[in-house]
Amino acid sequence: MTDTPAPIPAPWIADTQDIGRLVRAVYACISGPAGAPRDWARFRYLMHPRALSLRTVIEADGSTRAVVFDVEQYIADVAPLFADNDFFEVETDQRIERFGQIAHVWSKYDARPAPGSPVLLKRGANSIQVCHEHGRWWVVCTVWDNEREGLAFDLF
Known part of the structure:
Protein backbone atom coordinates (compact mmCIF):
# COMPACT_ATOMS: atom_id res chain seq x y z
CA MET A 1 0.00 0.00 0.00
CA THR A 2 1.33 3.45 -0.89
CA ASP A 3 0.55 6.68 0.86
CA THR A 4 -1.30 8.95 -1.52
CA PRO A 5 -1.08 12.60 -0.58
CA ALA A 6 -4.40 14.23 0.22
CA PRO A 7 -5.72 16.41 -2.58
CA ILE A 8 -5.05 20.11 -2.18
CA PRO A 9 -8.31 21.92 -1.29
CA ALA A 10 -9.62 24.06 -4.16
CA PRO A 11 -9.73 27.25 -2.02
CA TRP A 12 -6.03 26.85 -1.21
CA ILE A 13 -5.22 26.59 -4.91
CA ALA A 14 -7.35 29.67 -5.60
CA ASP A 15 -5.43 31.53 -2.85
CA THR A 16 -2.24 31.12 -4.87
CA GLN A 17 -3.66 32.49 -8.12
CA ASP A 18 -4.10 36.08 -6.95
CA ILE A 19 -1.55 38.11 -4.98
CA GLY A 20 -4.08 40.01 -2.87
CA ARG A 21 -5.94 36.83 -1.99
CA LEU A 22 -2.66 35.10 -1.11
CA VAL A 23 -1.83 37.78 1.45
CA ARG A 24 -5.33 37.75 2.98
CA ALA A 25 -5.10 33.94 3.24
CA VAL A 26 -1.93 34.24 5.32
CA TYR A 27 -3.77 36.55 7.75
CA ALA A 28 -6.63 34.04 7.96
CA CYS A 29 -4.20 31.23 8.81
CA ILE A 30 -2.76 32.98 11.84
CA SER A 31 -6.02 34.41 13.20
CA GLY A 32 -8.30 32.81 15.76
CA PRO A 33 -9.43 32.60 19.36
CA SER A 53 9.90 35.83 8.07
CA LEU A 54 11.61 38.70 9.86
CA ARG A 55 10.22 40.32 12.98
CA THR A 56 11.63 43.65 14.12
CA VAL A 57 12.23 43.90 17.85
CA ILE A 58 12.68 47.12 19.79
CA GLU A 59 14.74 46.61 22.92
CA ALA A 60 14.10 48.47 26.21
CA ASP A 61 17.05 50.78 25.48
CA GLY A 62 15.58 51.68 22.07
CA SER A 63 18.02 49.62 20.03
CA THR A 64 16.64 47.30 17.38
CA ARG A 65 17.29 43.80 16.21
CA ALA A 66 15.82 41.44 13.66
CA VAL A 67 14.62 37.93 14.42
CA VAL A 68 14.53 35.70 11.34
CA PHE A 69 12.48 32.51 11.06
CA ASP A 70 11.93 29.82 8.48
CA VAL A 71 8.35 28.55 8.26
CA GLU A 72 8.65 25.89 10.97
CA GLN A 73 10.55 28.23 13.32
CA TYR A 74 7.84 30.88 12.88
CA ILE A 75 5.08 28.38 13.72
CA ALA A 76 6.97 27.20 16.82
CA ASP A 77 7.56 30.80 17.91
CA VAL A 78 3.95 32.00 17.67
CA ALA A 79 2.19 28.81 18.83
CA PRO A 80 2.45 29.70 22.57
CA LEU A 81 1.09 33.21 21.93
CA PHE A 88 -7.13 38.24 14.79
CA GLU A 89 -4.89 40.05 12.32
CA VAL A 90 -6.80 41.77 9.53
CA GLU A 91 -5.47 43.60 6.52
CA THR A 92 -6.64 47.22 6.41
CA ASP A 93 -4.87 48.38 3.24
CA GLN A 94 -2.72 46.88 0.50
CA ARG A 95 -0.45 48.10 -2.28
CA ILE A 96 0.99 45.66 -4.84
CA GLU A 97 3.94 46.51 -7.06
CA ARG A 98 4.54 43.81 -9.70
CA PHE A 99 7.26 43.28 -12.25
CA GLY A 100 6.96 40.06 -14.26
CA GLN A 101 7.06 37.04 -11.99
CA ILE A 102 7.86 38.93 -8.79
CA ALA A 103 5.86 41.34 -6.68
CA HIS A 104 6.18 43.38 -3.54
CA VAL A 105 3.15 43.86 -1.30
CA TRP A 106 2.81 46.55 1.33
CA SER A 107 0.09 45.36 3.66
CA LYS A 108 -1.19 47.36 6.63
CA TYR A 109 -2.82 45.39 9.42
CA ASP A 110 -4.67 45.70 12.69
CA ALA A 111 -4.57 42.97 15.34
CA ARG A 112 -7.59 42.67 17.62
CA PRO A 113 -8.84 40.10 20.17
CA ALA A 114 -11.92 39.40 18.00
CA PRO A 115 -13.14 40.39 14.55
CA GLY A 116 -14.71 43.82 14.77
CA SER A 117 -13.53 44.38 18.35
CA PRO A 118 -12.95 48.02 19.30
CA VAL A 119 -9.83 46.87 21.20
CA LEU A 120 -6.68 47.36 19.14
CA LEU A 121 -3.81 45.05 20.18
CA LYS A 122 -1.38 46.43 17.64
CA ARG A 123 -1.14 47.90 14.19
CA GLY A 124 1.66 47.68 11.68
CA ALA A 125 2.84 46.95 8.20
CA ASN A 126 4.09 43.88 6.41
CA SER A 127 6.54 44.06 3.54
CA ILE A 128 5.87 40.86 1.60
CA GLN A 129 7.78 39.55 -1.38
CA VAL A 130 6.10 36.99 -3.62
CA CYS A 131 7.12 35.09 -6.72
CA HIS A 132 5.21 33.25 -9.42
CA GLU A 133 6.58 29.77 -10.00
CA HIS A 134 5.05 26.50 -11.23
CA GLY A 135 1.75 28.21 -12.08
CA ARG A 136 1.13 29.82 -8.70
CA TRP A 137 2.16 32.64 -6.35
CA ASP A 145 7.15 46.22 12.09
CA ASN A 146 4.52 47.52 14.49
CA GLU A 147 3.31 51.06 14.95
CA ARG A 148 4.73 52.76 18.05
CA GLU A 149 5.57 56.19 19.37
CA GLY A 150 7.81 57.92 16.88
CA LEU A 151 6.82 55.64 14.02
CA ALA A 152 4.02 57.28 12.05
CA PHE A 153 1.46 55.06 10.39
CA ASP A 154 1.38 56.89 7.08
CA LEU A 155 2.87 54.27 4.80
CA PHE A 156 0.39 54.87 1.95
Missing part, protein backbone atom coordinates in the same frame (compact mmCIF):
# COMPACT_ATOMS: atom_id res chain seq x y z
CA ALA A 34 -7.03 31.52 22.11
CA GLY A 35 -6.27 27.82 22.00
CA ALA A 36 -7.94 27.27 18.63
CA PRO A 37 -5.78 25.38 16.18
CA ARG A 38 -4.41 27.55 13.38
CA ASP A 39 -4.45 26.28 9.82
CA TRP A 40 -0.75 25.53 9.62
CA ALA A 41 -1.17 23.10 6.71
CA ARG A 42 -2.68 25.89 4.61
CA PHE A 43 -0.01 28.32 5.86
CA ARG A 44 2.76 25.94 4.77
CA TYR A 45 1.08 25.57 1.35
CA LEU A 46 1.10 29.36 0.84
CA MET A 47 4.79 29.72 1.73
CA HIS A 48 7.65 28.97 -0.62
CA PRO A 49 9.62 25.98 0.72
CA ARG A 50 12.52 28.35 1.53
CA ALA A 51 10.39 31.24 2.81
CA LEU A 52 11.61 33.47 5.63
CA PHE A 82 -1.87 31.82 19.99
CA ALA A 83 -2.50 29.14 22.61
CA ASP A 84 -2.97 31.79 25.31
CA ASN A 85 -4.38 34.79 23.43
CA ASP A 86 -7.24 35.69 21.12
CA PHE A 87 -5.55 37.10 18.04
CA TRP A 138 4.31 31.89 -3.30
CA VAL A 139 5.16 34.03 -0.28
CA VAL A 140 8.95 34.16 -0.24
CA CYS A 141 9.65 36.70 2.51
CA THR A 142 7.65 38.66 5.07
CA VAL A 143 9.17 41.49 7.09
CA TRP A 144 7.08 43.41 9.59
Whole structure:
Protein backbone atom coordinates (compact mmCIF):
# COMPACT_ATOMS: atom_id res chain seq x y z
CA MET A 1 0.00 0.00 0.00
CA THR A 2 1.33 3.45 -0.89
CA ASP A 3 0.55 6.68 0.86
CA THR A 4 -1.30 8.95 -1.52
CA PRO A 5 -1.08 12.60 -0.58
CA ALA A 6 -4.40 14.23 0.22
CA PRO A 7 -5.72 16.41 -2.58
CA ILE A 8 -5.05 20.11 -2.18
CA PRO A 9 -8.31 21.92 -1.29
CA ALA A 10 -9.62 24.06 -4.16
CA PRO A 11 -9.73 27.25 -2.02
CA TRP A 12 -6.03 26.85 -1.21
CA ILE A 13 -5.22 26.59 -4.91
CA ALA A 14 -7.35 29.67 -5.60
CA ASP A 15 -5.43 31.53 -2.85
CA THR A 16 -2.24 31.12 -4.87
CA GLN A 17 -3.66 32.49 -8.12
CA ASP A 18 -4.10 36.08 -6.95
CA ILE A 19 -1.55 38.11 -4.98
CA GLY A 20 -4.08 40.01 -2.87
CA ARG A 21 -5.94 36.83 -1.99
CA LEU A 22 -2.66 35.10 -1.11
CA VAL A 23 -1.83 37.78 1.45
CA ARG A 24 -5.33 37.75 2.98
CA ALA A 25 -5.10 33.94 3.24
CA VAL A 26 -1.93 34.24 5.32
CA TYR A 27 -3.77 36.55 7.75
CA ALA A 28 -6.63 34.04 7.96
CA CYS A 29 -4.20 31.23 8.81
CA ILE A 30 -2.76 32.98 11.84
CA SER A 31 -6.02 34.41 13.20
CA GLY A 32 -8.30 32.81 15.76
CA PRO A 33 -9.43 32.60 19.36
CA ALA A 34 -7.03 31.52 22.11
CA GLY A 35 -6.27 27.82 22.00
CA ALA A 36 -7.94 27.27 18.63
CA PRO A 37 -5.78 25.38 16.18
CA ARG A 38 -4.41 27.55 13.38
CA ASP A 39 -4.45 26.28 9.82
CA TRP A 40 -0.75 25.53 9.62
CA ALA A 41 -1.17 23.10 6.71
CA ARG A 42 -2.68 25.89 4.61
CA PHE A 43 -0.01 28.32 5.86
CA ARG A 44 2.76 25.94 4.77
CA TYR A 45 1.08 25.57 1.35
CA LEU A 46 1.10 29.36 0.84
CA MET A 47 4.79 29.72 1.73
CA HIS A 48 7.65 28.97 -0.62
CA PRO A 49 9.62 25.98 0.72
CA ARG A 50 12.52 28.35 1.53
CA ALA A 51 10.39 31.24 2.81
CA LEU A 52 11.61 33.47 5.63
CA SER A 53 9.90 35.83 8.07
CA LEU A 54 11.61 38.70 9.86
CA ARG A 55 10.22 40.32 12.98
CA THR A 56 11.63 43.65 14.12
CA VAL A 57 12.23 43.90 17.85
CA ILE A 58 12.68 47.12 19.79
CA GLU A 59 14.74 46.61 22.92
CA ALA A 60 14.10 48.47 26.21
CA ASP A 61 17.05 50.78 25.48
CA GLY A 62 15.58 51.68 22.07
CA SER A 63 18.02 49.62 20.03
CA THR A 64 16.64 47.30 17.38
CA ARG A 65 17.29 43.80 16.21
CA ALA A 66 15.82 41.44 13.66
CA VAL A 67 14.62 37.93 14.42
CA VAL A 68 14.53 35.70 11.34
CA PHE A 69 12.48 32.51 11.06
CA ASP A 70 11.93 29.82 8.48
CA VAL A 71 8.35 28.55 8.26
CA GLU A 72 8.65 25.89 10.97
CA GLN A 73 10.55 28.23 13.32
CA TYR A 74 7.84 30.88 12.88
CA ILE A 75 5.08 28.38 13.72
CA ALA A 76 6.97 27.20 16.82
CA ASP A 77 7.56 30.80 17.91
CA VAL A 78 3.95 32.00 17.67
CA ALA A 79 2.19 28.81 18.83
CA PRO A 80 2.45 29.70 22.57
CA LEU A 81 1.09 33.21 21.93
CA PHE A 82 -1.87 31.82 19.99
CA ALA A 83 -2.50 29.14 22.61
CA ASP A 84 -2.97 31.79 25.31
CA ASN A 85 -4.38 34.79 23.43
CA ASP A 86 -7.24 35.69 21.12
CA PHE A 87 -5.55 37.10 18.04
CA PHE A 88 -7.13 38.24 14.79
CA GLU A 89 -4.89 40.05 12.32
CA VAL A 90 -6.80 41.77 9.53
CA GLU A 91 -5.47 43.60 6.52
CA THR A 92 -6.64 47.22 6.41
CA ASP A 93 -4.87 48.38 3.24
CA GLN A 94 -2.72 46.88 0.50
CA ARG A 95 -0.45 48.10 -2.28
CA ILE A 96 0.99 45.66 -4.84
CA GLU A 97 3.94 46.51 -7.06
CA ARG A 98 4.54 43.81 -9.70
CA PHE A 99 7.26 43.28 -12.25
CA GLY A 100 6.96 40.06 -14.26
CA GLN A 101 7.06 37.04 -11.99
CA ILE A 102 7.86 38.93 -8.79
CA ALA A 103 5.86 41.34 -6.68
CA HIS A 104 6.18 43.38 -3.54
CA VAL A 105 3.15 43.86 -1.30
CA TRP A 106 2.81 46.55 1.33
CA SER A 107 0.09 45.36 3.66
CA LYS A 108 -1.19 47.36 6.63
CA TYR A 109 -2.82 45.39 9.42
CA ASP A 110 -4.67 45.70 12.69
CA ALA A 111 -4.57 42.97 15.34
CA ARG A 112 -7.59 42.67 17.62
CA PRO A 113 -8.84 40.10 20.17
CA ALA A 114 -11.92 39.40 18.00
CA PRO A 115 -13.14 40.39 14.55
CA GLY A 116 -14.71 43.82 14.77
CA SER A 117 -13.53 44.38 18.35
CA PRO A 118 -12.95 48.02 19.30
CA VAL A 119 -9.83 46.87 21.20
CA LEU A 120 -6.68 47.36 19.14
CA LEU A 121 -3.81 45.05 20.18
CA LYS A 122 -1.38 46.43 17.64
CA ARG A 123 -1.14 47.90 14.19
CA GLY A 124 1.66 47.68 11.68
CA ALA A 125 2.84 46.95 8.20
CA ASN A 126 4.09 43.88 6.41
CA SER A 127 6.54 44.06 3.54
CA ILE A 128 5.87 40.86 1.60
CA GLN A 129 7.78 39.55 -1.38
CA VAL A 130 6.10 36.99 -3.62
CA CYS A 131 7.12 35.09 -6.72
CA HIS A 132 5.21 33.25 -9.42
CA GLU A 133 6.58 29.77 -10.00
CA HIS A 134 5.05 26.50 -11.23
CA GLY A 135 1.75 28.21 -12.08
CA ARG A 136 1.13 29.82 -8.70
CA TRP A 137 2.16 32.64 -6.35
CA TRP A 138 4.31 31.89 -3.30
CA VAL A 139 5.16 34.03 -0.28
CA VAL A 140 8.95 34.16 -0.24
CA CYS A 141 9.65 36.70 2.51
CA THR A 142 7.65 38.66 5.07
CA VAL A 143 9.17 41.49 7.09
CA TRP A 144 7.08 43.41 9.59
CA ASP A 145 7.15 46.22 12.09
CA ASN A 146 4.52 47.52 14.49
CA GLU A 147 3.31 51.06 14.95
CA ARG A 148 4.73 52.76 18.05
CA GLU A 149 5.57 56.19 19.37
CA GLY A 150 7.81 57.92 16.88
CA LEU A 151 6.82 55.64 14.02
CA ALA A 152 4.02 57.28 12.05
CA PHE A 153 1.46 55.06 10.39
CA ASP A 154 1.38 56.89 7.08
CA LEU A 155 2.87 54.27 4.80
CA PHE A 156 0.39 54.87 1.95
